[in-house]
Each structure stands twice: as structure tokens, then as C-alpha cells.
Amino acid sequence: MPLTREQVVEGLVKILGVEKVITDEQVLKESSIDRFRKYEDICGVYTQPIPAAVVNVESTEEVSVVLKFANENIINVVPRTGHSATEGGLETAVENSIVVDGSGMNRLIKIDTYNMQATAECGVSLEELENKLRKQGYTTGHSPQSKPLAQMGGLVATRSIGQLSTLYGGIEDMVVGIEAVFPNGQISRIKNVPRRAAGPDIRHIIIGNEGALCYITEVTVKIFKYMPENNLFYGYTLENMKTGFEILREVMVEGYKPSVARLYDPEDGAYHFSHFADDKCVLIFVAEGPKAIAEATGRAIEEIVGKYDECKRVDSQLIKRWFDNLNWDPAKVAEERVEIAETQNIGFTTEVSGNWDIINDIYEVCIERIRNEIPDITLIGGHSSHSYINGTNMYFVYYYNLVDITPEEEITKYHYPIQDIIVEETLKAGGSMCHHHGVGKHRTHFIKEEYGSSYHILETLKKAFDPRGIMNMGTILPIKR
Amino acid sequence: MKYTVILNGCSSSFISQAEEISGFLWDNIGKSMEGDTVIFYSEDEKREELIENSPTAFVRLIKITRYQPENVLAILKDLELNREVDLYLFSRDFAGNELSVRFAYRMGGSSLVSVSKIEIGKGMLTCCRPAYSNNMEAKFTLRKKPYCIAIAQGSTDHKLTLDTSRQVLSEVDMTNMSKGTFIKEYEFKGEEEASGLEHSKFILIAGRGVKDNKKMERLREVAKKTGAELGISRPVAMKAWAPMNRLIGVSGAMTKPELCITAGVSGAAAFFAGIEKSKYIIAINTDEEASIVKSSDVAIIDDYEIVLEELLKIIETSEK
Amino acid sequence: MLSNEDWVVDSNLSIDVSFVKNILNCFDESALEMTLKLSDYVKGLNIPINLTALTIGDKKLDTYLKTLYALRFDKALRINNNEDIRFLPQIVAHVISQYVKEINKQDVIILGRQSGEGDNGKTPLLVAEILKWPCITQVINIEADKEDTLKVTNMVDGGILTQIIRTPCVLSVGNAPNSYMRVPTLRDKMKYGKREIDVLEIDEFNIKALLDTCRNECELKSLEKISHERQGVIIEGKTPAEKARILYDSYLKERLEKL
Known part of the structure; x- marks a missing residue:
């Protein structure tokens, strides 16, 4: 017999005390979703099963006993920190779930500037860590747009990436060691060493697990010298995405590492850069690091781009201004709700990746299909924002007017069909369906196709670490009905 | 002239x-x-x-x-x-x-x-x-x-x-003056006294430095006694120590009071946007490094509880 | 959008804002959405309505006008201008009223109450004066009534006034509850938004002499940054009680009394 809602709450209160177990209706409703369902949220319509409780854990031990309790009684657990997820990873997909909120575990344990690493509990906000580091002349090098909201545990759990990734890498390149709790209550710590060849890199079982295998309680990340005074900014307008991809490729292949390397198509470019884009594509680079390296990178960029006549350089001030406002402006996040409610116009994104030889095709076919197949589209565009030696990502941005729908139909009429076109075309071409937001709960029907024969490994991980299936059901792997 | x-x-x-x-x-x-x-x-x-x-x-x-x-x-x-x-x-x-x-x-x-x-x-x-x-x-x-x-x-x-x-x-x-033909009809509705956090002149805000429900309860009393509206930051809201409609910041009320006192609030950007338009901000926080300190007009680095109790005493005696 | 270091005033007392994104100012945006709503409503009553959008400025503004075409404005017009008229609402009002008097007669002129640069807050009032039309300020809602009447709601001191008025009139839009304009679909952009924008030159409106007069009558002498930065003064004291006392005496007492 599964526990009733009341019994779940009772059990949690026994473990944590009444103060840490929240059953307030509004808190529970808001805890049943993330930004994937922002329209339902704005409309105050909550369609997901409402969790039994949100628990505020304050230590690794508390996480351990809560997971053990859930595991013994087969109760779904959704791990959460900053609540800035965008792909449904935080939705409570089954009845009587427990949302385990680690945002109260917010001790910054150590900034070690000799060994160049910082250790933080899962609830430390990235912004807070970054600001503290910068004051001492260091940086995490991690700058996702969600920086004002996101916290360290969630960032690692979703394989987050920042806007400076081309130089600093994604979070997987930054994480040194981790502490995580598994469903059976086992607390595992992976030590902080420069590298080791002592079997598989087990950190990668934890990084990107999206709460479907374990609960991340503490992370140690590398830190870097912060030298913004050396930053150099480059911006160009150009006619074709294809040229832009060629240039990105050449910069990477020639061995340069700008921190920012971005290419916007005209629609997305007009959205961000209407003051200079002039309905063209926009290419942006930032060179940073030690002065000599930044300058050498800058010179190479100028040289490489210089070979393409269609690129027109814009004032670097324009790019600097943009760079200074990289992240979500909190006031704008608040304004967005009002804007959506008033205009009935809403936007989302889907991010994929592919090797150099397919990325432009993916871009073209997706834009074409969405334009033709989806009604009420007001903007469909995108940008490449994270490049590698063998390829790059494509971040599709789409807005649509909501016409003749109930709040819950927003997803089925618009969001799903658009996302599915992008994922289908990407997989067909041989790319990956998730570049950096995680799988969440709405791309799981493609997961087997994404993994192919390696799906076996993924499935086995789930079975091994979460044999009773209590960790964030429906995330990464679909719920078996 | x-x-x-x-x-x-x-x-x-x-x-x-x-x-x-x-x-x-x-x-x-x-x-x-x-x-x-x-x-x-x-x-x-x-x-x-x-x-x-x-x-x-x-x-x-x-x-x-x-x-x-x-x-x-x-x-x-x-x-x-x-x-x-x-x-x-x-x-x-x-x-x-x-x-x-x-x-x-x-x-x-x-x-x-x-x-x-x-x-x-x-x-x-x-x-x-x-x-x-x-x-x-x-x-x-x-x-x-x-x-x-x-x-x-x-x-x-x-x-x-x-x-x-x-x-x-x-x-x-001039009461006999011709009314003209521009206006055919009119109806005037007097302004109702606007209420709620958005219109409040004085707000006292509890942040995550407030450690439990009892302390929250006390803060509520202090707010009442000093004539302030009580606001909360997101960590407090998510603990349900006060109703969600008290929440200040990007997911709650965007306020513009004459006077805003924050108690144990760290001042994350998503919160601060909600009080940015305050005329005057007083921050009480134990951490001098907290971003709220730099974003305030005046700050006390100390335990908010003791400071507020002292402040309340001063206010109450000076009113007598 | 501009950060502190961006507010640089040059020798012509202008500020370079070219490196930040342009947006419609909120009053204009409200005014446009109100106009579109009015148009929807009137069309529903089978009363003919014709919408013209007029702006004064350089080519950069065409993108907004194209959007308005896509949202089914009947005419979009830009009066090309490179003169610095940020602080000369008389010029703007002169051009608008002359256009309405001599080129394209209108029943209603709807304007945002002030721009985000000049902050003059005078243009709609001057248009009304020049045309000798009545004016309603701080408009927050416009509804259709009959063919030559409108139901207009505006904020007045101490309350909200709803009036049924006869056209012609000038409506100056204030802090309306809705300040966002709808977004046209890609299809409408393709279908309607590709029309050429009408462009007239501001010289055609005989502004030369008026420019000199206006500049002399109300001359801009200086522009200086207003600091909005908070000081972050940390109160020094031995005990919490002492700190509370200092806070109260030096910073709080007077402010509490004022509330």
C-alpha cells in the first residue's frame, strides 16, 4: 500500500520537524512546475499533480534521511535549488511527490585561491559565489543567463553552460569534486584532485543527472583569475548564417579560444540588436584572459573575419554594452509575466548541437518547417552560442501569439509541435537534442533515439542507483505507464 | 517682477x-x-x-x-x-x-x-x-x-x-458659463485609498536571516507596532511563514515605498528589483559583504533581531 | 538601459544612445495598443475607421512603422528629421498639427504624454492648442461610442473620469494599466508589413524660422547626471542598542515623522 498524502507529510515531519515541512497550498502549487509551464503559472492554472510537501533541508544528513524515507515508501522526490529550470525537470509528475529544496544549504565552504578551487553547498547562488570571487580577483568563468537565480546544485545537476563557455567550458569542465546522496541514503564524496586515471570518471554519473539518480549536496569548482580589463570586443554583421558557421569553425579549428563566440540569425539578431543589426546576421566575439593571450586571440579573430567580405565590423562599444548586460535582468523577468498576460505573446527556446557539417542544415530546415507548419508564430530565429573544435550548438528562439486556447493548451498547440520539429530534425541529421538545458520531462520520448545503442548504459545507471524509481520520475527517462 | x-x-x-x-x-x-x-x-x-x-x-x-x-x-x-x-x-x-x-x-x-x-x-x-x-x-x-x-x-x-x-x-x-458641446456625459469616480504592498509607504522585509516561524511572528508584531507593512523575500515565502502575497521581488510585489527596512535580507538581484524604487533603504544584516549593504542608503551590521528590538523600544518611548 | 558611465554629454548637449537598443516609450506603446483596440471595436460595429501612424525622426524608426503596417494601420508616415528637437515640443506639435490641417485630416489624434528623452510633457497639449481642439490628458482607456463620439477614461486629480466626448479632440495617453503593444505574426509581417513607409521631409513644414525662435525662447543650457546611487553608509557603534539609537536619531526619526 502506498502511503497517503497525510502519511507522507507525517513521516517527513517526524524526520525534519514541522518547521521544515511545507504544505502551504500556494507554495505546493508553485512547486509543481518550472518555467516550462510559465503560461499556466501566469494564468494560475496548475495542471500537474500537486506535491505532498516541500521540505527545506539544511544538511547532507537531512537529505540522506529524507531520501531513505522516500525510498523505503516509494515516494517520488524532486530535488530543487534555484528553481530556474526551463524544461520541466522540476515538475512533480506523479502524485504525492516530495520536493526537496536545498536552497537553504547555502554555506560557501571555502574559496581556496592557492589550489584555485571553491567549495559550496548546493544552495549557494552562483551570483553570490561569483561576486565574492570577483571581489578577490577571481571568477568561476560560469555565466549562464540564469545566474541571478540559479544555485550550484542545480547548475551541476543540469549540466549547465555559461556564455563564456568557449574559453572556460561547461560546468562539467569546472567541477572538481562533488558530494551527493543516493536514494538508499548513501552519502558519496568524490575528492578534489587535478585528474585521475583510477577507473571511469564517476563524476559524470552525477553531473547532469537532473535529480534522476541522486541529490547533489556540495560541489567544488575550479576558479580562474578575473581580468576584465583585458577584454576585447568584436561585433560584425553579415548576410548568411552559413558564412557565420564557417567563421566560427575556422576560429576554433585554428586553435583560438575566445570566451564568447556567438552567431545570431537576422530574426534573433533583430530582437537583441535592432539598434545596429539592420536585419542581418550578427557575429560576436569576446577575447579575454591574460593580456597577451587576449590580444593574440583578438588579432586572430580580426584576421579570420577579415577574409570574409560580407562581414562588416560594428563599434565594439555596442558589444561591450551587450556584454555588460548578459544575464537575465530580474526586473525584466517580473515584467515578462505582465507582458505575456497583456499581449498573449509568449516565447520559449530549444537548444541542440551538431557537428560543423550538419549544423547549418539543422538550422535551415527547422526554421523553414516551423515557419510553415506552426500557426501564429511571431518570431522564429536562433543563435549559435557555444562552439567546440568539432561543432557548435544552435539555440532556437520562438515566440507565438496565443490564439483561441485554454491555458493548458498552450503547450500542446504550440510548444510541443515546435520543440518536436527541432528535436526530430536534429536527431535525423545526427546531432544531439539537448545542448545545455537538460532533458527535463518534455523531450523524454526522444531519449532512446538520442542514445541509440548506448541507451543501455543510461537505463542501467537508473536501475542501479535508483532501483525503486523514486528520483524525479519522468525526467531524462520517460515514466513507464 | x-x-x-x-x-x-x-x-x-x-x-x-x-x-x-x-x-x-x-x-x-x-x-x-x-x-x-x-x-x-x-x-x-x-x-x-x-x-x-x-x-x-x-x-x-x-x-x-x-x-x-x-x-x-x-x-x-x-x-x-x-x-x-x-x-x-x-x-x-x-x-x-x-x-x-x-x-x-x-x-x-x-x-x-x-x-x-x-x-x-x-x-x-x-x-x-x-x-x-x-x-x-x-x-x-x-x-x-x-x-x-x-x-x-x-x-x-x-x-x-x-x-x-x-x-x-x-x-x-463663472458658474453660469456655457458648458460647451465637447463633453456629452461624464462620470467621476473618486480614488479609493490604494492598499497592499505596492502602495505601502513603509515596508519591513524579512529575509532568510529570519530563522524560524516564531521569529517571523515577532517580526510581524514589530511591523505592526511601527506601522510598517510586512514583506518577505523568496526563501521565507517558500517556507510559508507568511502568505505568498507578502512576497517582494520579481515573482512578487514590485514596491516603491518611502521607507524600506530589510532584516536579514541578503539582497539577491531578483529580490532587490522589488525594492529598487524605494525612496530610502535601511539594511540590517550580519554580513557586511551582503549585496544589500551596498545597495542600501544606510546599514547596520548586526543581528537584526536585537537591533529591531532596540529600535522598537526607542520608537515606543519617543512616541509617548 | 544605459549604465552610469554611458551618460556622457557632448558639446552639443546630446547623449549618444546609439549603443543601446531602441524601444518604444511606454506612453506611445500604450497609445498604440489603445488605438488598435479601439479599431478592433469600431470595426466590430461596422463603423469605418482609418488609422494613420506618424513619427518624426530618422530611418531607424521605420522598423516600428513596418510593425504598425503588419498590425493593420492604413498609413504609416515618417517625417524625416535630423535636427535636434529633443527639447522643442513646439516644433513637433507644429508639424503634427500642420499635417492634420493640410495633408491628412483626422478626427482624433492620440499621443503618448511624453517622450523618454526630452521628458517635455508638452506635445499633445500644444497640438490641441494649435488646432484649437479640446484635449484630454492622462488617458487610460478609449472606447468607441457612436460615429462621432468616444468614451474616454482618464486620470484626474483625486480620481478617474469617464466622459463621452465629441470629436475632434486630442488624447494624451498617461499611465495606462496596459502598456504593451500586441505582436504581429510572421505571416502578417510578410503580408502587410512590407509596404513602403511614406516619408516627408521636415523642411516641407516651414520650421526654419520657428526653430530659431523656439531655441531662443527656451534654451537648453546644461544636462547633468542625477545620481540615484545609494550611499551604503554603515553605522558604527559598540552595541546593537547604540547602533539602533544612531539609526533612529540620524536617519529614521525624521523619515518616520514624514510618513
Whole structure:
């Protein structure tokens, strides 16, 4: 017999005390979703099963006993920190779930500037860590747009990436060691060493697990010298995405590492850069690091781009201004709700990746299909924002007017069909369906196709670490009905 | 040089408008010029109060059926056409803004609205007012009389009333004036006292430094005793120690109080956006490095609980 | 959008804002959405309505006008101008009223109450004066009534006024509860938004002499940054009680009394 809602709450209160177990209706409703369902949220319509409780854990031990309790009684657990997820990873997909909120575990344990690493509990906000580091002349090098909201545990759990990734890498390149709790209550710590060849890199079982295998309680990340005074900014307008991809490729292949390397198509470019884009594509680079390296990178960029006549350089001030406002402006996040409610116009994104030889095709076919197949589209565009030696990502941005729908139909009429076109075309071409937001709960029907024969490994991980299936059901792997 | 103040006596905020004009006169003109005040009004029972609160000793009264800008402008023009007045001052409200510009046009003079200070020169008037959405202060020289100026909100700290007696120079009854054909029907709805955090003048905000529900309860009492509305930051809201409608920040209320005290709030950007427009922010936090400290006007680095208890004692004894 | 270091005033007393994104100012945006709503409503009553959008400025503004075409404005017009008229609302009002008097007669002129640069707050009022039309300020809602009447709601001191008025008139839009304009679909952009924008030159409106007069009558002398930065003064004291006392005496007492 599964526990009733009341019994779940009772059990949690026994473990944590009444103060840490929240059953307030509004808190529970808001805890049943993330930004994937922002329209339902704005409309105050909550369609997901409402969790039994949100628990505020304050230590690794508390996480351990809560997971053990859930595991013994087969109760779904959704791990959460900053609540800035965008792909449904935080939705409570089954009845009587427990949302385990680690945002109260917010001790910054150590900034070690000799060994160049910082250790933080899962609830430390990235912004807070970054600001503290910068004051001492260091940086995490991690700058996702969600920086004002996101916290360290969630960032690692979703394989987050920042806007400076081309130089600093994604979070997987930054994480040194981790502490995580598994469903059976086992607390595992992976030590902080420069590298080791002592079997598989087990950190990668934890990084990107999206709460479907374990609960991340503490992370140690590398830190870097912060030298913004050396930053150099480059911006160009150009006619074709294809040229832009060629240039990105050449910069990477020639061995340069700008921190920012971005290419916007005209629609997305007009959205961000209407003051200079002039309905063209926009290419942006930032060179940073030690002065000599930044300058050498800058010179190479100028040289490489210089070979393409269609690129027109814009004032670097324009790019600097943009760079200074990289992240979500909190006031704008608040304004967005009002804007959506008033205009009935809403936007989302889907991010994929592919090797150099397919990325432009993916871009073209997706834009074409969405334009033709989806009604009420007001903007469909995108940008490449994270490049590698063998390829790059494509971040599709789409807005649509909501016409003749109930709040819950927003997803089925618009969001799903658009996302599915992008994922289908990407997989067909041989790319990956998730570049950096995680799988969440709405791309799981493609997961087997994404993994192919390696799906076996993924499935086995789930079975091994979460044999009773209590960790964030429906995330990464679909719920078996 | 002569000046005339134009005030709308039909407005419920007449007294504060008059006080602000007095303050503006005190700050900018002093006693160097002679002036009078024209007051439009419609209710006889208010007549005495209006006269008493006039910002100048000399008063001219005009009785109308109701404040309607088209009619008031027509009356004003007839009244003032042949008077040699250099400067007209208008209140900072909607009426003052509209009248100053339109009246100036009809009189062949020049106008500016939202003026925070003026300086009288020879054949000119120098005025300051905000521009670029309140990011810049622009200084202008006006050279065409009469200068018609609507003062800015909060342009003076002096709210004062004259202590000399008032003298009514003239009274005109314009209640029989033709109503014109522009307006077919109208309906007026008085403003209800706006409530809720968004409109609150004084907010006390609890952050994650508030450790349990009991401490929250105490904070609620402190807020009540000091006359503050209680707000909470997201970590507190998610613990459900106070209802979600108390939440301040991007997912809650975006406030603009005169006074905001934060207790144990760290000041994350998503929260701070919700109090950014406060006139004055006082932060109490144990961590000097917390970002709220730098974003506040004044801060105490200490345990909020003890500080607030001490503060409450001081406030309560000083009220007695 | 501009950070502190960006507010640089040059020798012509202008500020370079070219490196930040342009947006419609909120009053204009409200005014446009109100106009579109009015148009929807009137069309529903089968009363003919014709919408013209007029702006004064350089080519950069065409993108907004194209959007308005896509949202089914009947005519979009830009009066090309390179003069600095930020602080000369008389010029703007002169051009608008002359256009309405001589080129394209209108029943209603709807304007935002002030721009985000000049912050003059005068243009709609001056248009009304020049045309000798009545004016309603601080408009927050416009509804259709009959063919030559409108139901207009505006904020007045102490409350909200709803009036049924006869056209012609000038409506100056204030802090309306809705400040966002709808977004046209890609299809409508393709279908309607590709029309050429009408362009007239501001010189055709005989502004030369008026420019000099206006500049002399109300001359901009200086622009200075207003500091909005908070000081972050940390109160020094030995005990919490002492700190609370200092806070109260030096910073709080007077502010509490003022509330």
C-alpha cells in the first residue's frame, strides 16, 4: 500500500520537524512546475499533480534521511535549488511527490585561491559565489543567463553552460569534486584532485543527472583569475548564417579560444540588436584572459573575419554594452509575466548541437518547417552560442501569439509541435537534442533515439542507483505507464 | 517682477498643493517679488479653507461648476489678458501640468513642467527639470514672458503655510458659463485609498536571516507596532511563514515605498528589483559583504533581531 | 538601459544612445495598443475607421512603422528629421498639427504624454492648442461610442473620469494599466508589413524660422547626471542598542515623522 498524502507529510515531519515541512497550498502549487509551464503559472492554472510537501533541508544528513524515507515508501522526490529550470525537470509528475529544496544549504565552504578551487553547498547562488570571487580577483568563468537565480546544485545537476563557455567550458569542465546522496541514503564524496586515471570518471554519473539518480549536496569548482580589463570586443554583421558557421569553425579549428563566440540569425539578431543589426546576421566575439593571450586571440579573430567580405565590423562599444548586460535582468523577468498576460505573446527556446557539417542544415530546415507548419508564430530565429573544435550548438528562439486556447493548451498547440520539429530534425541529421538545458520531462520520448545503442548504459545507471524509481520520475527517462 | 499662483481648489489635495507651492516660493523666490493666487473652486463650504491656505496673502477667487480644463483655460485667459504678470506658478498635479502649457500658449508666453528650481534673471528665467526619464537634470533659460511653470513633485522639502492674514482681492462667479458641446456625459469616480504592498509607504522585509516561524511572528508584531507593512523575500515565502502575497521581488510585489527596512535580507538581484524604487533603504544584516549593504542608503551590521528590538523600544518611548 | 558611465554629454548637449537598443516609450506603446483596440471595436460595429501612424525622426524608426503596417494601420508616415528637437515640443506639435490641417485630416489624434528623452510633457497639449481642439490628458482607456463620439477614461486629480466626448479632440495617453503593444505574426509581417513607409521631409513644414525662435525662447543650457546611487553608509557603534539609537536619531526619526 502506498502511503497517503497525510502519511507522507507525517513521516517527513517526524524526520525534519514541522518547521521544515511545507504544505502551504500556494507554495505546493508553485512547486509543481518550472518555467516550462510559465503560461499556466501566469494564468494560475496548475495542471500537474500537486506535491505532498516541500521540505527545506539544511544538511547532507537531512537529505540522506529524507531520501531513505522516500525510498523505503516509494515516494517520488524532486530535488530543487534555484528553481530556474526551463524544461520541466522540476515538475512533480506523479502524485504525492516530495520536493526537496536545498536552497537553504547555502554555506560557501571555502574559496581556496592557492589550489584555485571553491567549495559550496548546493544552495549557494552562483551570483553570490561569483561576486565574492570577483571581489578577490577571481571568477568561476560560469555565466549562464540564469545566474541571478540559479544555485550550484542545480547548475551541476543540469549540466549547465555559461556564455563564456568557449574559453572556460561547461560546468562539467569546472567541477572538481562533488558530494551527493543516493536514494538508499548513501552519502558519496568524490575528492578534489587535478585528474585521475583510477577507473571511469564517476563524476559524470552525477553531473547532469537532473535529480534522476541522486541529490547533489556540495560541489567544488575550479576558479580562474578575473581580468576584465583585458577584454576585447568584436561585433560584425553579415548576410548568411552559413558564412557565420564557417567563421566560427575556422576560429576554433585554428586553435583560438575566445570566451564568447556567438552567431545570431537576422530574426534573433533583430530582437537583441535592432539598434545596429539592420536585419542581418550578427557575429560576436569576446577575447579575454591574460593580456597577451587576449590580444593574440583578438588579432586572430580580426584576421579570420577579415577574409570574409560580407562581414562588416560594428563599434565594439555596442558589444561591450551587450556584454555588460548578459544575464537575465530580474526586473525584466517580473515584467515578462505582465507582458505575456497583456499581449498573449509568449516565447520559449530549444537548444541542440551538431557537428560543423550538419549544423547549418539543422538550422535551415527547422526554421523553414516551423515557419510553415506552426500557426501564429511571431518570431522564429536562433543563435549559435557555444562552439567546440568539432561543432557548435544552435539555440532556437520562438515566440507565438496565443490564439483561441485554454491555458493548458498552450503547450500542446504550440510548444510541443515546435520543440518536436527541432528535436526530430536534429536527431535525423545526427546531432544531439539537448545542448545545455537538460532533458527535463518534455523531450523524454526522444531519449532512446538520442542514445541509440548506448541507451543501455543510461537505463542501467537508473536501475542501479535508483532501483525503486523514486528520483524525479519522468525526467531524462520517460515514466513507464 | 510679479508672479501669480494658479491653484485648483476643486482638488481634494488642494492643501498639500498649496503647501508645496509655498515651499517652492520660499526656496526660489523669497520675499523679493510680490504675488497673488488665483483659486478656482466650486464648493462654497470650502471657500474659507481655500483662502486660509493660500500660499500668498492676496487671493483672487473664481467660482466654477466643476474643474474642466477647457473652461478654466478660457476663464483664465480672459482674466489675465491685460495684467502684467511675469511668472505664473502651477501646482505639480495633472491640472497644473496641463494648465501651465496650454495657458502659456494662449498668453504667448513660455512654459515648462516638472520644474524643480528656478532662478530669476534679467529678461530671463532659468529653470531645472528632469530629462531622460529622470536620469539627467536639464537646465533651461526661458526668455519669453509670461513664464508658466508647473513645479515638480517633491521639488521642495519645505511644507509651510504663511502666517499673515489673507486678503481677497476679487471674486468672480463663472458658474453660469456655457458648458460647451465637447463633453456629452461624464462620470467621476473618486480614488479609493490604494492598499497592499505596492502602495505601502513603509515596508519591513524579512529575509532568510529570519530563522524560524516564531521569529517571523515577532517580526510581524514589530511591523505592526511601527506601522510598517510586512514583506518577505523568496526563501521565507517558500517556507510559508507568511502568505505568498507578502512576497517582494520579481515573482512578487514590485514596491516603491518611502521607507524600506530589510532584516536579514541578503539582497539577491531578483529580490532587490522589488525594492529598487524605494525612496530610502535601511539594511540590517550580519554580513557586511551582503549585496544589500551596498545597495542600501544606510546599514547596520548586526543581528537584526536585537537591533529591531532596540529600535522598537526607542520608537515606543519617543512616541509617548 | 544605459549604465552610469554611458551618460556622457557632448558639446552639443546630446547623449549618444546609439549603443543601446531602441524601444518604444511606454506612453506611445500604450497609445498604440489603445488605438488598435479601439479599431478592433469600431470595426466590430461596422463603423469605418482609418488609422494613420506618424513619427518624426530618422530611418531607424521605420522598423516600428513596418510593425504598425503588419498590425493593420492604413498609413504609416515618417517625417524625416535630423535636427535636434529633443527639447522643442513646439516644433513637433507644429508639424503634427500642420499635417492634420493640410495633408491628412483626422478626427482624433492620440499621443503618448511624453517622450523618454526630452521628458517635455508638452506635445499633445500644444497640438490641441494649435488646432484649437479640446484635449484630454492622462488617458487610460478609449472606447468607441457612436460615429462621432468616444468614451474616454482618464486620470484626474483625486480620481478617474469617464466622459463621452465629441470629436475632434486630442488624447494624451498617461499611465495606462496596459502598456504593451500586441505582436504581429510572421505571416502578417510578410503580408502587410512590407509596404513602403511614406516619408516627408521636415523642411516641407516651414520650421526654419520657428526653430530659431523656439531655441531662443527656451534654451537648453546644461544636462547633468542625477545620481540615484545609494550611499551604503554603515553605522558604527559598540552595541546593537547604540547602533539602533544612531539609526533612529540620524536617519529614521525624521523619515518616520514624514510618513
